[in-house]
Amino acid sequence: MKKAAVLLLGGILAAGLMTGCGKSAENGKKAETEGRTTGAVTEEAGGEEAANLNMEGFPIVNEKITMTVYGCRDQNHAPWNEVLTLNKYEDLTNIHMDYQEVPADGFEENKQLLFASNELPDIFLKSDIKIDQIATYGVGSGQLMVLDDLIEKYAPNLSKIYEEYPQIKQAVTAADGHMYTIPAIDISATGSMGFKQWINKAWLDKLGKDIPTNLEEFKDVLIAFRDGDPNGNGQADEIPLGIREPDSIYPLAGSFGLQFQMKDTYNIDENGTVHNWLCDDAFKEYLIYLNDLYEEKLLWQDYYKNDRAAWRSNLAGEMYGAMYMPYSDVFVNCEEDYVGYKPLIGPNGDQMWTDATGSISMLGSFALSNTCSNPEAAVRWVDYFYGAEGEMFFRYGIEGETFDYDSNHVPHFKDEILNSPDGFMTALGKINLVPGGGFPCMITDNTDNVVASERTKEAAAILVDYMPEKVYAKPTVSMEDMDRLNAIEQDIINYKKEAVAKFVIGEWGFDKWAEYCATLEQIGIRELEGIYQKALDATK
Structure with missing residues (x-):
């Protein structure tokens, strides 16, 4: 954007909010004109809007317009019409913008009712429109507008990202070859992965131990944490490995050659072949390793209960020797005692960090209904946040008012925000919609430290070179496959969670492995594999 826009932005004073339009006529039908459905400006439907629209710079429109916006409000957000x-x-x-935000609790149900009623807003913002919803409400009913032409013509920042990162564009392209949503994009090192791995360096130093490099050394360190009283309180209350919940057992899988492609239990080879490894011998070997840790009380004994409150209480008390977390903000009180480290070398020499995000933090972060009143202006509105200037503005606010640059030109929030008596996240929620994630914008290494501390950035930098060379997101599947996929996938998720936990805690012996695999086959694991293979092939 031009320097004049920057000067204007810094001088703008507070503003108000908005009231709007965007209702759809009949549930399950496409818009009456193809021009509206695809977002193309036509003489009949879009001429007036086009005349009011500026193709670059600010203001986006000459005469003020109003659009309705529906989205998910995090508990730390101020009302959106009060956000700076x-x-x-x-x-x-x-x-x-007439903001119609809905609390996170119950949001998914509310969103489904909204589509069912077909009383749609102009814009969906932070609405987490998922793959199956893109297929249902985009490809199927046409309630979501096709964005291809709009992005090409009115979103130069986003178009540039798609050109530089074609895998991101592939991930948001539906089975019919069209794009119905715009994702939240994080191309920072910290955002390229979910969990980072942490180990208590203060405990290691006290016990005279080095950071482990392989699985055997790791177990040896965990035993030292269990028996050596590193917290010095005279009690055997240390928890050597603090895995948080059943779904968090997978970060070590890379040491066994298991990727976590599509954010799920899949390997994808250089030929693009999809394989779900839940029945593989390598996964069995991994579960045997975890079971051994559990039996020796080296793994948190309550991990399978999914008790987040208890887990966080243990972390606040610095009870864990090693654990996995995306960011250090939840253990800032003891952050300095923990460091990141390289992936552990597995029994066959594998050393991989597989909890990769593919640079997309939310697939359906932004979308337009098929009756959006001003799609061209709406896409111009969101595209600003995918450029360097808009990224900094959204993440940090106004220089001198909410943040300052240090001598190295690194932005830092004002002390009254960092040390707010209401808490940093609540103070941040008055400035922007960063809390809770999922706002449609780009995040880079320049702005990830809004929530990523230097310690987190260091932990991510250690792991980034060990990630898969190519990271896949789950492709959208065809409408004819969607119902079957949903049924199989939900059954597999439920069975996997139960069965894997039973293997780890020893409730099931590994003599049940063949039965476990047969059950997965019966549920349809190979059929599911085939559905994703077909969808992935279609994106090529």
């Missing part, structure tokens, strides 16, 4: 950056941006763009 959104108000500043209204004055800059001349676009008034």
Whole structure:
């Protein structure tokens, strides 16, 4: 954006909010004109809007317009019509948004009812529109607008990202070859992965131990944590490995040659062949290793109960010797005692960190209904946040008002925000919609430290070179496959969670492995594999 826009942005004062339009006529039908469905400006439907629209710079429109916006409000957000950056941006763009935010608790049910009623907003923002919902409400009913032409013509920042990162564009392309959503993109090192691995360096130093490099050394360190009283309280209350819940047992899988492609239990080879490894011998070997840790009380004994409150309480008390977390904000009180380390070398020499995100933190972060009143202006509105200037503005706010640069040109929030008596995240939720994630924008190494501390960035930097060369997101599947996929996948998720936990805690012996694999085959694991293979092949 031009320097004049930057000067204007810094000088804008507070603003108000907006009231809007965007209702659809009949549930399950495409828009009446193909021009509206695809977002193309036509003489009949879009001429007036086009005349009011500026193709670059600010304001986006000459005469103020109003659009309705539906989305998920995090508990740390101020009401969206009171959020600083959104108000500043209204004055800059001349676009008034009528925000219809819904609390996170119950949001999915509310979203489904909204589509069922077909009383749709102009814009879906932070709405987490998932793969199956893209297929149902985009490809199927046409309630979501096709964005291909709009992005090409009105979103130069996003188009540039798609050109540089074609895998991101592939991930948001539906089975019919069209794009119905815009993702939240994180191309920072910290955002390229979910969990980072942490180990208590203070405990290692006290016990005279080095950071482990392989699985055997790791177990030896965990035994030292269990028996050596590293916290010095005279009690055997240390928890050597603090895995948080049943779904968090997978970070070590890379040491056994198991990827976590599509954010699930899949390997994809250089030829693009999809394979679910839940029945593989390598996974069995991994579970035997975890079972051994559990039996020796080296793994948190309550991990399978999914008790987040108890887990966080243990972390706050610095009870864990090693654990996995995306960011250090939840253990800031003892952050300095923990460091990141390289992936452990497995029994066959594998050393891989597989908890990769594919640079997309939310697939359906932004979308337009098929009756959006001003799709061209809406896409211009969101595209700003995918450029360097808009990224900094959304993440940090206004220089001198909410943040300052240090001598190295690194942004830092004002002390009154960092040390707010209401807590940092609540203070941040008055500035932007960062808390809870999922806002449609780009995050880079320049702005990830809003939530990523230097210690987190260091932990991520250690792991990034060990990630798979190519990371796949789950492709959208065809409508004819969607019902079958949902049925199989949900059954596999439920069975996997139960069975894997029973193997780890020893409730099932490994003599039941063949029965376990037969059950997965009966549920349809290979059929599911085939559905994803077909969908992935279609994206090529």
